Amino acid sequence: SDPVLEIRGLRVDYGLGDAAVHAVRDVDLTLHRGEVLGLAGESGSGKSTLAYGLTRLLPPPGVVSGGQVIYHPADGPPVDVLTLSPAQLRQFRWAETSIVFQGAMNSLNPVHKVSTQLLDVIKAHDPTSTAAGRLARARDLLRLVGIAADRLDSYPHQLSGGMRQRVMIAMALALEPQVVIMDEPTTALDVVMQRQILGQLAELRERLGFAVLFITHDLSLLVEFSDRIAIMYGGRIVEEAPAAQLYRQALHPYTEGLLHSFPALRGPRRELTGIPGSPPDLRAMPAGCAFHPRCPKAFDPCDKKVPVLGATDPDREVACWLHPVAAPVPR
Numbered sequence: 001s002d003p004v005l006e007i008r009g010l011r012v013d014y015g016l017g018d019a020a021v022h023a024v025r026d027v028d029l030t031l032h033r034g035e036v037l038g039l040a041g042e043s044g045s046g047k048s049t050l051a052y053g054l055t056r057l058l059p060p061p062g063v064v065s066g067g068q069v070i071y072h073p074a075d076g077p078p079v080d081v082l083t084l085s086p087a088q089l090r091q092f093r094w095a096e097t098s099i100v101f102q103g104a105m106n107s108l109n110p111v112h113k114v115s116t117q118l119l120d121v122i123k124a125h126d127p128t129s130t131a132a133g134r135l136a137r138a139r140d141l142l143r144l145v146g147i148a149a150d151r152l153d154s155y156p157h158q159l160s161g162g163m164r165q166r167v168m169i170a171m172a173l174a175l176e177p178q179v180v181i182m183d184e185p186t187t188a189l190d191v192v193m194q195r196q197i198l199g200q201l202a203e204l205r206e207r208l209g210f211a212v213l214f215i216t217h218d219l220s221l222l223v224e225f226s227d228r229i230a231i232m233y234g235g236r237i238v239e240e241a242p243a244a245q246l247y248r249q250a251l252h253p254y255t256e257g258l259l260h261s262f263p264a265l266r267g268p269r270r271e272l273t274g275i276p277g278s279p280p281d282l283r284a285m286p287a288g289c290a291f292h293p294r295c296p297k298a299f300d301p302c303d304k305k306v307p308v309l310g311a312t313d314p315d316r317e318v319a320c321w322l323h324p325v326a327a328p329v330p331r
Protein backbone atom coordinates (compact mmCIF):
# COMPACT_ATOMS: atom_id res chain seq x y z
CA SER A 1 0.00 0.00 0.00
CA ASP A 2 1.11 3.50 -0.80
CA PRO A 3 -0.29 6.05 1.66
CA VAL A 4 -0.68 9.69 0.72
CA LEU A 5 -2.34 10.83 3.95
CA GLU A 6 -2.05 9.07 7.30
CA ILE A 7 -4.23 10.32 10.11
CA ARG A 8 -2.95 9.01 13.42
CA GLY A 9 -4.62 9.36 16.80
CA LEU A 10 -6.35 12.56 15.75
CA ARG A 11 -8.36 14.30 18.44
CA VAL A 12 -10.47 17.39 17.93
CA ASP A 13 -12.35 19.23 20.66
CA TYR A 14 -14.75 22.14 20.71
CA GLY A 15 -13.81 24.27 23.68
CA LEU A 16 -11.18 23.75 26.34
CA GLY A 17 -10.73 21.94 29.65
CA ASP A 18 -13.81 20.55 31.35
CA ALA A 19 -16.10 22.29 28.88
CA ALA A 20 -14.46 20.58 25.90
CA VAL A 21 -16.69 18.50 23.65
CA HIS A 22 -14.65 15.66 22.15
CA ALA A 23 -15.94 15.58 18.57
CA VAL A 24 -13.14 13.48 17.03
CA ARG A 25 -11.66 10.78 19.26
CA ASP A 26 -8.39 9.07 18.41
CA VAL A 27 -9.08 8.66 14.73
CA ASP A 28 -6.70 6.52 12.66
CA LEU A 29 -7.40 6.61 8.95
CA THR A 30 -5.19 6.14 5.90
CA LEU A 31 -5.86 7.48 2.42
CA HIS A 32 -3.90 5.66 -0.26
CA ARG A 33 -2.59 7.19 -3.45
CA GLY A 34 -5.25 7.40 -6.15
CA GLU A 35 -8.09 5.78 -4.20
CA VAL A 36 -11.58 7.00 -3.40
CA LEU A 37 -12.18 6.62 0.33
CA GLY A 38 -15.74 7.24 1.49
CA LEU A 39 -16.55 8.42 5.00
CA ALA A 40 -20.10 7.91 6.23
CA GLY A 41 -21.97 8.27 9.49
CA GLU A 42 -25.06 9.96 10.86
CA SER A 43 -25.29 13.69 11.37
CA GLY A 44 -23.11 14.83 14.27
CA SER A 45 -20.73 11.85 14.11
CA GLY A 46 -17.77 14.18 13.47
CA LYS A 47 -17.15 13.81 9.74
CA SER A 48 -16.81 17.52 8.97
CA THR A 49 -14.85 18.12 12.17
CA LEU A 50 -12.37 15.47 11.02
CA ALA A 51 -12.03 17.11 7.59
CA TYR A 52 -11.60 20.61 9.04
CA GLY A 53 -9.21 19.34 11.70
CA LEU A 54 -6.89 17.51 9.34
CA THR A 55 -6.67 20.48 6.97
CA ARG A 56 -6.35 22.93 9.84
CA LEU A 57 -9.38 24.90 8.77
CA LEU A 58 -11.19 24.33 12.03
CA PRO A 59 -13.15 27.41 13.11
CA PRO A 60 -12.93 28.36 16.82
CA PRO A 61 -13.74 27.05 19.38
CA GLY A 62 -12.48 23.94 17.56
CA VAL A 63 -8.97 22.78 18.49
CA VAL A 64 -6.88 19.83 17.41
CA SER A 65 -5.82 18.42 20.77
CA GLY A 66 -3.72 15.50 19.63
CA GLY A 67 -2.44 13.27 16.86
CA GLN A 68 -0.62 13.56 13.58
CA VAL A 69 -1.60 14.01 9.95
CA ILE A 70 1.28 12.70 7.87
CA TYR A 71 1.22 13.82 4.25
CA HIS A 72 3.43 12.14 1.67
CA PRO A 73 4.28 14.52 -1.20
CA ALA A 74 4.82 13.07 -4.69
CA ASP A 75 8.49 13.67 -4.05
CA GLY A 76 10.32 14.73 -0.92
CA PRO A 77 10.00 13.60 2.69
CA PRO A 78 6.66 13.24 4.52
CA VAL A 79 5.40 16.16 6.60
CA ASP A 80 3.05 16.45 9.56
CA VAL A 81 0.34 18.85 8.41
CA LEU A 82 -0.34 19.78 12.03
CA THR A 83 3.14 21.30 12.34
CA LEU A 84 3.23 23.31 9.08
CA SER A 85 3.77 27.07 9.30
CA PRO A 86 1.02 29.36 7.98
CA ALA A 87 3.00 29.94 4.76
CA GLN A 88 3.56 26.23 4.24
CA LEU A 89 -0.12 25.62 4.90
CA ARG A 90 -1.21 28.05 2.20
CA GLN A 91 0.93 26.20 -0.29
CA PHE A 92 -0.28 22.83 0.97
CA ARG A 93 -3.95 23.69 0.71
CA TRP A 94 -4.47 24.12 -3.01
CA ALA A 95 -1.38 22.49 -4.41
CA GLU A 96 -1.19 19.31 -2.33
CA THR A 97 -4.62 18.82 -0.78
CA SER A 98 -7.69 20.75 -1.81
CA ILE A 99 -11.04 20.80 -0.15
CA VAL A 100 -14.56 21.37 -1.35
CA PHE A 101 -16.60 22.02 1.75
CA GLN A 102 -20.19 21.49 2.67
CA GLY A 103 -22.10 24.34 1.06
CA ALA A 104 -19.09 25.21 -1.07
CA MET A 105 -21.19 26.01 -4.10
CA ASN A 106 -22.34 29.07 -2.24
CA SER A 107 -18.82 30.15 -1.44
CA LEU A 108 -18.04 31.47 -4.91
CA ASN A 109 -17.83 35.23 -4.76
CA PRO A 110 -21.08 36.57 -6.30
CA VAL A 111 -19.54 39.78 -7.62
CA HIS A 112 -16.78 38.15 -9.66
CA LYS A 113 -17.01 36.16 -12.84
CA VAL A 114 -16.14 32.47 -12.69
CA SER A 115 -13.08 33.22 -14.84
CA THR A 116 -11.67 35.74 -12.37
CA GLN A 117 -11.94 33.31 -9.47
CA LEU A 118 -10.45 30.39 -11.36
CA LEU A 119 -7.63 32.50 -12.80
CA ASP A 120 -6.84 33.89 -9.34
CA VAL A 121 -6.27 30.43 -7.92
CA ILE A 122 -3.95 29.54 -10.80
CA LYS A 123 -2.09 32.84 -10.63
CA ALA A 124 -1.58 32.80 -6.87
CA HIS A 125 0.38 29.59 -7.15
CA ASP A 126 2.05 30.16 -10.47
CA PRO A 127 2.80 33.88 -10.65
CA THR A 128 5.23 33.45 -13.55
CA SER A 129 2.57 31.98 -15.87
CA THR A 130 1.35 34.09 -18.77
CA ALA A 131 -2.21 35.40 -18.97
CA ALA A 132 -2.82 33.36 -22.12
CA GLY A 133 -1.46 30.24 -20.44
CA ARG A 134 -3.70 30.72 -17.44
CA LEU A 135 -6.76 31.27 -19.61
CA ALA A 136 -6.06 28.09 -21.55
CA ARG A 137 -5.66 26.22 -18.28
CA ALA A 138 -8.95 27.63 -16.94
CA ARG A 139 -10.77 26.52 -20.11
CA ASP A 140 -9.26 23.04 -19.83
CA LEU A 141 -10.33 22.77 -16.22
CA LEU A 142 -13.93 23.70 -16.98
CA ARG A 143 -14.02 21.24 -19.85
CA LEU A 144 -12.66 18.61 -17.51
CA VAL A 145 -15.69 18.96 -15.24
CA GLY A 146 -18.10 19.11 -18.16
CA ILE A 147 -18.78 22.82 -18.36
CA ALA A 148 -18.58 24.65 -21.71
CA ALA A 149 -15.65 27.05 -21.79
CA ASP A 150 -17.94 29.99 -22.65
CA ARG A 151 -19.29 29.74 -19.11
CA LEU A 152 -16.06 31.38 -17.95
CA ASP A 153 -17.72 34.73 -18.44
CA SER A 154 -20.68 33.86 -16.22
CA TYR A 155 -21.34 35.14 -12.74
CA PRO A 156 -22.07 32.47 -10.11
CA HIS A 157 -25.80 33.34 -9.97
CA GLN A 158 -26.09 32.58 -13.68
CA LEU A 159 -25.11 28.96 -13.04
CA SER A 160 -27.19 26.14 -11.59
CA GLY A 161 -26.23 24.68 -8.20
CA GLY A 162 -24.72 21.65 -9.91
CA MET A 163 -22.62 23.81 -12.20
CA ARG A 164 -21.37 25.93 -9.31
CA GLN A 165 -20.38 22.76 -7.52
CA ARG A 166 -18.48 21.63 -10.61
CA VAL A 167 -16.74 25.00 -10.83
CA MET A 168 -15.60 24.42 -7.24
CA ILE A 169 -14.25 21.03 -8.28
CA ALA A 170 -12.44 22.65 -11.21
CA MET A 171 -10.86 25.11 -8.77
CA ALA A 172 -9.94 22.28 -6.43
CA LEU A 173 -8.17 20.49 -9.29
CA ALA A 174 -6.49 23.62 -10.67
CA LEU A 175 -3.12 22.96 -9.11
CA GLU A 176 -3.17 19.19 -9.60
CA PRO A 177 -3.32 18.24 -5.93
CA GLN A 178 -2.74 14.67 -4.82
CA VAL A 179 -5.71 14.73 -2.47
CA VAL A 180 -9.20 16.13 -2.94
CA ILE A 181 -11.53 16.20 0.05
CA MET A 182 -15.25 16.63 -0.53
CA ASP A 183 -17.70 17.19 2.25
CA GLU A 184 -21.19 16.84 0.84
CA PRO A 185 -24.21 18.29 2.53
CA THR A 186 -27.33 16.13 2.46
CA THR A 187 -29.74 18.96 2.42
CA ALA A 188 -28.42 21.39 -0.15
CA LEU A 189 -27.58 18.93 -2.88
CA ASP A 190 -30.05 16.32 -3.92
CA VAL A 191 -29.00 12.72 -4.21
CA VAL A 192 -29.02 12.79 -8.01
CA MET A 193 -26.52 15.62 -8.00
CA GLN A 194 -24.31 13.98 -5.36
CA ARG A 195 -24.26 10.88 -7.57
CA GLN A 196 -23.19 12.86 -10.60
CA ILE A 197 -20.46 14.65 -8.70
CA LEU A 198 -19.01 11.58 -7.04
CA GLY A 199 -19.23 9.64 -10.31
CA GLN A 200 -17.40 12.42 -12.07
CA LEU A 201 -14.72 12.66 -9.37
CA ALA A 202 -14.14 8.91 -9.49
CA GLU A 203 -13.73 9.15 -13.26
CA LEU A 204 -11.38 12.14 -13.10
CA ARG A 205 -9.15 10.45 -10.57
CA GLU A 206 -8.72 7.56 -13.04
CA ARG A 207 -7.25 10.07 -15.46
CA LEU A 208 -5.42 12.39 -13.10
CA GLY A 209 -4.44 10.03 -10.29
CA PHE A 210 -5.46 12.07 -7.24
CA ALA A 211 -7.00 10.46 -4.17
CA VAL A 212 -10.45 11.42 -2.91
CA LEU A 213 -11.87 11.56 0.60
CA PHE A 214 -15.61 11.79 0.05
CA ILE A 215 -17.86 12.53 3.01
CA THR A 216 -21.57 11.82 2.84
CA HIS A 217 -24.56 10.42 4.73
CA ASP A 218 -25.38 8.35 1.69
CA LEU A 219 -23.71 5.00 2.15
CA SER A 220 -25.34 3.59 -1.00
CA LEU A 221 -23.46 6.19 -3.03
CA LEU A 222 -20.17 5.10 -1.45
CA VAL A 223 -20.83 1.43 -2.08
CA GLU A 224 -21.18 2.28 -5.73
CA PHE A 225 -18.33 4.74 -6.24
CA SER A 226 -15.64 4.29 -3.63
CA ASP A 227 -12.81 1.81 -3.22
CA ARG A 228 -12.93 1.74 0.56
CA ILE A 229 -15.40 2.95 3.15
CA ALA A 230 -14.88 4.16 6.71
CA ILE A 231 -17.82 4.44 9.10
CA MET A 232 -17.84 7.02 11.86
CA TYR A 233 -19.89 6.96 15.05
CA GLY A 234 -19.64 9.27 18.05
CA GLY A 235 -16.34 10.75 16.88
CA ARG A 236 -14.64 7.40 16.22
CA ILE A 237 -14.03 5.25 13.17
CA VAL A 238 -15.92 2.04 13.99
CA GLU A 239 -15.36 0.11 10.79
CA GLU A 240 -13.25 0.34 7.67
CA ALA A 241 -13.22 -2.04 4.70
CA PRO A 242 -13.09 -2.32 0.92
CA ALA A 243 -16.48 -1.10 -0.35
CA ALA A 244 -17.60 -4.44 -1.82
CA GLN A 245 -16.69 -6.37 1.34
CA LEU A 246 -18.41 -3.89 3.59
CA TYR A 247 -21.56 -4.12 1.48
CA ARG A 248 -21.48 -7.91 1.36
CA GLN A 249 -20.84 -8.38 5.04
CA ALA A 250 -20.71 -5.56 7.55
CA LEU A 251 -18.93 -6.48 10.78
CA HIS A 252 -20.11 -3.62 12.99
CA PRO A 253 -23.82 -3.62 13.97
CA TYR A 254 -23.95 0.12 13.28
CA THR A 255 -22.74 -0.42 9.71
CA GLU A 256 -25.37 -3.16 9.37
CA GLY A 257 -27.98 -0.67 10.50
CA LEU A 258 -26.81 1.89 7.96
CA LEU A 259 -26.93 -0.74 5.20
CA HIS A 260 -30.49 -1.56 6.18
CA SER A 261 -31.46 2.08 5.81
CA PHE A 262 -31.50 1.98 1.99
CA PRO A 263 -32.83 -0.55 -0.53
CA ALA A 264 -30.46 -3.29 -1.73
CA LEU A 265 -28.38 -2.19 -4.72
CA ARG A 266 -28.23 -5.73 -6.08
CA GLY A 267 -28.99 -9.27 -4.98
CA PRO A 268 -31.90 -10.22 -2.75
CA ARG A 269 -34.17 -7.63 -1.20
CA ARG A 270 -33.32 -6.57 2.31
CA GLU A 271 -35.61 -5.48 5.02
CA LEU A 272 -35.47 -1.72 5.60
CA THR A 273 -35.16 -1.61 9.34
CA GLY A 274 -32.98 1.45 9.85
CA ILE A 275 -31.43 2.12 13.24
CA PRO A 276 -33.55 2.69 16.34
CA GLY A 277 -32.79 5.57 18.68
CA SER A 278 -30.64 8.59 17.96
CA PRO A 279 -26.91 9.44 17.84
CA PRO A 280 -25.17 9.94 21.19
CA ASP A 281 -24.86 13.27 22.93
CA LEU A 282 -21.15 14.06 22.84
CA ARG A 283 -21.43 15.79 26.21
CA ALA A 284 -22.77 12.64 27.82
CA MET A 285 -21.31 9.71 25.91
CA PRO A 286 -22.48 6.26 26.94
CA ALA A 287 -19.80 4.26 28.77
CA GLY A 288 -18.13 1.43 26.89
CA CYS A 289 -19.14 1.14 23.24
CA ALA A 290 -20.90 4.40 22.36
CA PHE A 291 -23.35 2.44 20.21
CA HIS A 292 -24.47 0.03 22.95
CA PRO A 293 -27.79 1.74 23.83
CA ARG A 294 -28.91 1.26 20.22
CA CYS A 295 -27.19 -2.02 19.46
CA PRO A 296 -29.37 -5.09 18.94
CA LYS A 297 -26.37 -7.32 19.63
CA ALA A 298 -24.98 -5.66 22.76
CA PHE A 299 -23.68 -8.13 25.35
CA ASP A 300 -21.65 -8.22 28.51
CA PRO A 301 -18.55 -6.06 27.96
CA CYS A 302 -20.30 -3.54 25.71
CA ASP A 303 -21.50 -1.04 28.30
CA LYS A 304 -18.22 -1.15 30.24
CA LYS A 305 -15.23 -1.25 27.92
CA VAL A 306 -14.57 0.81 24.80
CA PRO A 307 -13.76 -1.50 21.87
CA VAL A 308 -10.60 -0.39 20.04
CA LEU A 309 -10.34 -0.31 16.26
CA GLY A 310 -8.26 -3.27 15.14
CA ALA A 311 -7.60 -5.38 12.06
CA THR A 312 -9.62 -8.57 11.51
CA ASP A 313 -7.68 -9.24 8.33
CA PRO A 314 -5.16 -7.18 6.36
CA ASP A 315 -7.92 -5.21 4.61
CA ARG A 316 -10.48 -4.72 7.34
CA GLU A 317 -10.76 -2.99 10.68
CA VAL A 318 -13.55 -2.90 13.20
CA ALA A 319 -14.15 -1.65 16.73
CA CYS A 320 -16.68 -4.05 18.24
CA TRP A 321 -16.56 -6.71 20.97
CA LEU A 322 -18.19 -9.21 18.61
CA HIS A 323 -14.96 -9.21 16.62
CA PRO A 324 -12.01 -9.53 18.94
CA VAL A 325 -8.87 -8.37 17.22
CA ALA A 326 -5.45 -9.78 17.84
CA ALA A 327 -3.60 -6.49 17.95
CA PRO A 328 -4.38 -2.82 17.59
CA VAL A 329 -4.03 -1.38 14.10
CA PRO A 330 -0.32 -1.15 13.28
CA ARG A 331 0.85 2.44 13.02
Ligand code: ATP
Nearest residue numbers: 014021023042043044045046047048049050061282
Ligand atom coordinates in the same frame (compact mmCIF):
# COMPACT_ATOMS: atom_id res chain seq x y z
P1 ATP B 1 -23.34 16.32 9.38
O1 ATP B 1 -23.52 15.01 8.70
O2 ATP B 1 -24.62 16.86 9.92
O3 ATP B 1 -22.57 17.30 8.58
P2 ATP B 1 -20.93 15.71 10.88
O4 ATP B 1 -20.69 14.26 10.98
O5 ATP B 1 -20.19 16.47 9.86
O6 ATP B 1 -22.50 15.96 10.72
P3 ATP B 1 -19.78 17.59 12.72
O7 ATP B 1 -20.33 18.79 12.07
O8 ATP B 1 -18.35 17.28 12.54
O9 ATP B 1 -20.65 16.30 12.33
O10 ATP B 1 -20.09 17.71 14.26
C1 ATP B 1 -19.61 16.76 15.20
C2 ATP B 1 -20.06 17.16 16.57
O11 ATP B 1 -19.40 18.34 16.99
C3 ATP B 1 -21.56 17.42 16.67
O12 ATP B 1 -22.05 16.76 17.79
C4 ATP B 1 -21.66 18.89 16.85
O13 ATP B 1 -22.73 19.21 17.69
C5 ATP B 1 -20.34 19.27 17.49
N1 ATP B 1 -19.95 20.62 17.07
C6 ATP B 1 -19.78 21.05 15.80
N2 ATP B 1 -19.42 22.35 15.78
C7 ATP B 1 -19.38 22.75 17.06
C8 ATP B 1 -19.10 23.99 17.72
N3 ATP B 1 -18.76 25.08 17.03
N4 ATP B 1 -19.16 23.99 19.06
C9 ATP B 1 -19.50 22.91 19.78
N5 ATP B 1 -19.78 21.71 19.23
C10 ATP B 1 -19.73 21.63 17.89
Ligand code: SF4
Nearest residue numbers: 289292295302320321
Ligand atom coordinates in the same frame (compact mmCIF):
# COMPACT_ATOMS: atom_id res chain seq x y z
FE1 SF4 C 1 -22.83 -3.64 19.70
FE2 SF4 C 1 -21.16 -4.36 21.63
FE3 SF4 C 1 -20.30 -4.26 19.12
FE4 SF4 C 1 -20.85 -2.03 20.44
S1 SF4 C 1 -19.23 -3.48 20.93
S2 SF4 C 1 -21.42 -2.50 18.37
S3 SF4 C 1 -22.59 -2.64 21.66
S4 SF4 C 1 -21.86 -5.62 19.96
Ligand code: MG
Nearest residue numbers: 047048049102
Ligand atom coordinates in the same frame (compact mmCIF):
# COMPACT_ATOMS: atom_id res chain seq x y z
MG1 MG D 1 -20.74 17.63 8.27
